[in-house]
Amino acid sequence: MRKFSAFAIAREAMRQHKGWEAQWTSPEPRKDYDVIIIGAGGHGLGTAYYLAKEHGITNVAVIEKGWLGGGNTGRNTTIIRSNYLYDESAGIYGHAHRLWDGLSQDLNYNVMYSERGVLMLAHNVHDVQSFKRHIHANRLNGIPNEWLTPEQAKEFCPPLNISKTSRYPIMGGALQRTGGTARHDAVAWGYARAANDRGVHIIQNCEVTGITRGPNGEVTGVETTKGHIGTKKIGVVAAGNTSVVMEMAGIRMPLTSYPLQALVSEPLKPVFPCVVMSNTVHAYISQSDKGELVIGAGTDQYPSYSQTGGLHIINHTLDAICELFPMFTRVKMMRSWGGIVDVTPDRSPILSKTPVPGLFVNCGWGTGGFKATPGSAHAFAHTIARDEPHKANAPFTLDRFRTGRLIDEAAAAAVAH
Amino acid sequence: MSEAIRTKPLPATRTGSAAASVTPAPEASRISLRAGEEALAALSSALDLGLPTQPKTSESKNGRMALWLGPDEWLIIDQNGADLMALCATVSAPHSATDVSHRNTAIIISGPGAADAINGGCPLDLSLKSFPVGACTRTLLAKIEIVLYRSSEDTFRVECWRSFAPYALGMLAEGAMDASA
Amino acid sequence: MLLIHCPYCQEERPETEFRHGGEAHIARPTNIADISDEEFEAYFFIRSNEKGVTFERWRHAHGCGRFFNAARHTVTDKFIKVYKAGEPKPTLAELGLESGESQ
């Protein structure tokens, strides 16, 4: 594979860019593989990449029913942060955060990882208590996160309205300076190109329709729209469609899939330097390198695979955005879209072996999957390769819903009084 | 009754526009009445008012209204301040009567643009065909829950919980202004 | 915003008046204190998450207040049937669907 660089571009510019080769190939599937990954999003492609790079397992196929990176990877608002509360969460998100730093160089693909800072706003006493708890826990876990006064928050994010007379005045914020964003497509494409380069097959437009099992219940392969493909190990990384795929192996999951919407504004000159999140008024916003304000909305209340949602959800989010940033009412929404997020009862992911030998599952990331991509992929590759979890994903088992050992980040942020 | 002063949730000032006036309603007594079918006859007789059993309908008589809110739920409003709790206390069949006179407050929207004003925040079809005179329901006004009752072709009563009243009034005033724009 | 037929109000009302109540027809075990950990997990956490026809609970929270059930297709979001709480779960045939159509 030819190396990407400024020099390579200059060379190609001389010959009208005729020399570029395909970033990934489109092979016909082999009869069997050592490992099959179902789902070619960032997590799935990354898993294949790390299987090849870290574990020397290159006879790997990533099977995708649509086009690679076309699910939540290409539909999210690209926020990256790791300032979670519980040690378990700090473990997996921190693992990811460390891999983000240097990912472009590792993949030789500029994923535009941008450490512009993620500022989470506190609007009431309970938020303050909760954020302080996060900050202290993060500090002792070695994860950067700091408290800002309203004035410091304003300095960090000048468009912010810190007026004492706003409906929910800002009482401060938790800032993770190393948090930020990355270019979502580039993450999928970078992993795809790098995995392809190490021999991984990426098989697009191929839907898995069944999981075949051996005499002892172990997996033996997958039925697909391109025929049967054999394997001893399957990693399911199908996000919103996980329940459907796992059902093929007879496993019922603790998951519900919801529509999640997002939108961008028309491109504007740089006006918004960082990422701002407010869980209290439900606003998530940053500005892309193209100049679009990128805004995350909430989930619709009902499960759906439709990849669409209601206007009232977007309405609710923009209410909050314009309350925090009153100068944006004249900014225009240019495009809105929906994804399908798979949510577990404790809002934490599952990266785990399953009761079926050879079957592994990585799911339940809810609205937080993008930021975990490298860490999740890296740990999941370890789990598949070694048949045992990496320490970063060891707590995220499927059986925690039986034992009660939940990792409930959502409950930890429970509304007070 | 006591000499103690009542402080109403909203000042009695009229706002709105030429198309739709928006005016806080006078005090009234109210109960939330819950009962199964076996108690309806007795309660109707105690209240001297038939309890409607069809969705979205109401009965009214001498300033007393019974609004159907659900299959076992009515909002009874008496504009003359009658002691509705005492009336229901005479009924022995199982039911629940709970005084909500002070929980709720009401705003009257009246004028040719009344429906448009309410549709500034309420997602229901308020055409006379779909929401005739006498129709009532619990529904939404933008971000709050209300009970909406149509007393005449161009007059509605919006009932809401007292702490939401300033918001309701604000929404209706903006709706009324827009209805005339 | 979906439009949902409330079987108690007997008309279609806007989605924002309703509150989704999760999967339907998961009865709370009457002997709940005595069930196994696996049974409790199945009752409280495991969900069908159907891609196709799903049976779900709704409450007309800002309307008549009643819980009821609905059969809805989760790919098109179309409601196939709504029915009162306590009524039996319709079969796909009763919904006018072949079993294959649920996907």
Added chain:
Amino acid sequence: MSGAYRIAGKGRLTPARQARFSFDGKFYTGLEGDTVASALLAHGVHLMGRSFKYHRPRGPISAGSEEPNALINVARDATREQPNVRATVQEIFEGLKTNSQNRWPSLEYDIGAVNNLGAPFFSAGFYYKTFMWPKAAWKHVYEPFIRAAAGLGVAPKEADTDHYANRYAHCDVLIVGAGIAGLSAALAAAQTGASVIICDEQPEVGGALHYEAGTTVDGMPGFEWAQKTAQKLAAMDNVRLLTRTTAFGYYAQNFISLTERITDHQAMVEKSAPRERLWQVRAKRVILATGAIERHMVFDGNDRPGILLASAARTYLNHYGVAVGKKVGVYTAHDSAYEAAFDLKRAGVEIPAIVDTREKPGDAVMAEAAALGIKVLTGHAVIKTSGRLRVTSMTVGRSTKGTTTKYEIDALIMSAGWTPSVHLFSQSRGKLTWDADNARFVPGTHAQDCLAVGACNGTDGLANTVEEALGAGELMARAAGAAADAEKLSLNTETAFEWTGGMVGASEGAGPDTVAKAFIDFQNDVCAKDIRLAVREGMRSIEHIKRFTTNGMASDQGKLSNMHGLAIAAEALGKDIPEVGLTTFRAPYTPVTFGTIINHARGSLFDPTRKTPMHDQEAALGAVFEDVGQWKRAWFFPRAGEDMHAAVNRECKTVRETVGMFDASTLGKIEVVGPDAAKFLDLMYTNAWDSLKPGRAKYGIMLREDGFIYDDGVVGRLAEDRFHVTTTTGGAPRVLQHMEDYLQTEFPHLKVWLTSTSEQWATVAIQGPKAREVIAPIVDDQDISNEGLPFMSVVECKVLGGVPARLFRMTFAGELGYEINVPADFGPALWDALYERVEAAGGCAYGTETMHVLRAEKGYIIVGQDTDGTVTPYDAGLGWTVSKKKTDFVGIRGLKRPDLVAEGRKQLVGLKTRNPKVVLEEGAQIVADPNQAKPMTMIGHVTSSYWSEHLGSSIALAVVVDGHKRKGETLYIPMEKETIAVEVTDTVFVDKEGSRINV
């Protein structure tokens, strides 16, 4: 006056009605009804903007909302500045100020245009391949550079002073588009009595009739017929006609969102008028009559100012009376451009040549061209153009290789054919089908109750369109239930020419192996060669190609570019177009302001502000309020010179020593009534309620089914069948929902009903040694002695001389205490009466902060602060609330799960700092070994921490692993600057034996 390119006798504007406006500081005179684009074109100004990436000079290509190039900034004043406005849409008015964007220092000389020179380097997706070394440079050098270069307009800096409105509406038939198809459909639907809403994005109805000069309907010129029809419709009671109104989103179950622009075209704006209004329409049936959009030709240098769509040139001429040039070249693959050439020629504009890629254009247009003496070059192509800020020539040949001829021109009009506007149909999730003969996607399978008619349905020809639309109007109205008798409508239409032709993809000279800058997506500067590069780099899906090249992702959403991009991709992939597929159309159709979408939800209407009945009394006492959910609660009552700390210390001290009063009205209250009320509460709470006697009260804990604490509160039994349940402030709605859920779906056999009474009652807590003497004078005829009203009892009585009240003897402060509930309107009177007595007794009002300190001194938990959704009653030291006798309650099984009964759970304890003056920070983490390396093993955290003025020391509550067994142990709290040693204690710091309460 209104411009040298304004042609006398052409257009529909009135020459006498002039308006002056400015563009980039220079003043121009236009006519009322002009857009900024038409008014500037009338003065020969084509240069109106710069492109996104290469900063190439650009003029308007269209005369409508599909415009990708002419984006300007429009400002009424500093608070009403709008970036990214289409000059082709913005109507002028006297005093309008507009400016160009994305250029520096000026539109004519833009430094950013250096990017154009570097264009070979800035190939599609180049940024993925570079800027990676040195690593730190991305953050500090490359990214800031890219960000500064990107973006179009400048965001407003000040809060918007305009306001916006919303209207929910219902109708039988919604018709989108008021061209001849939409108007015909509306006529047919309206006469059946159906309620009809018809909207159109333009200021007047007419659609294509704006430029169709040769069309007559019922003997009238088409545009005139349209206006007459609009008047007729508007006069009908069952029709609502909305102009300047764009249907931008088509959601589930025929829910369509429209944005109506009300004041942007007005010189004087009425204060009451909203700037824009969102219409949220629920239609029984929808008719889409959204027309078609003309495509440009893809050839080298097709983006110079002065190069426009043919239909746009016709609109400027026939509607605005403006010629786009004096010497206008024509490049086309479709007959429609001929009509533009004919109109221009007849208006006196020179047409050097019509260049047609086809060997055989339509016979009719060829004959007319000959009659008008216009040269037609069939089988020819425009190979390239020249001109820096305006096109000055076109070079024409059969191919790039053969001989070419250069024509001097000052404008070039073009048409590659028409793309049906299927955006809304596609948003409705209808499936499109490929019409191979005409190279276009048209509506196929419907997903909702809608029909597409006319050009957006691929229906060609005026008569066909009208017939289809009339039929659809009646059909949809009948389907919606309209029943009035109606005559069969028909319209006589005549039109000059029926059109043929069309092409998608690159023209001659822009094919493979060329370096031509043949633009597909003007705004995002995507050329044909970029699509081919994407394919070369392995992109197979049209979604990948779109994202890699950004084709169709600009603010025009690919209205001009999608089909060309698709065709070029298909060619490069060697596939048919439908095999490559179409990208998904998404709302909005055209960009919509956030203001429209949020409309009323600003300022006080952003979210309700809930205030208690005594809010004004508390404010008068100087209270500082805190937000708790939507409530404003009095936080503390500072007196002169006091900060929060001092005020809270004084309030705490006063309560412990004398008496304090507290507004507890926000607590949730639920009236539980019915013969099975106690049975129901037995199921909802861990405690047993059957045994509670009427007149008594008890503290209850509510779990979720998983065994974790969900809410808590005091429950009083008023009668055998009536309970007064209290919940936390934030928990009120969810607790009621939770109870209703179980009651209706799991325990429907129980005869019990639930009613929220949270706001029926105003509640004042009176706490402290003097509580009884303070309330005694205001309680009518009720024994409130320790015997008459013992601790944890409740009574219905009268206060203030006849006001009905519910009087609880209870405390959340650990003192002699009462809570008095009165009907909410009497809250202020109660407060005033009590305050007078409290003050006389040396007491004070206190707020939530003092309430928190007092309860923490007693070890009383706050759900959501000391618990976080992972805490069981046992963890919280509240195991005594869990009935051992009951065989069922919600949470009974969850509590027994392996991890909930295992060792090592975090349990609630008290903490005392070794130095009593040190107050811990809430949220601070606790470790056993302070000297370990990071990441440290944390065994708990501080949940509540205060200075206790009463004790003269700090106090804290915390959850700690196996905390109940650790009493007396020393643990550590590593802070940023120091490590604090703490001792694990009991959770009760004050009056362990409860002697202060039972007096």
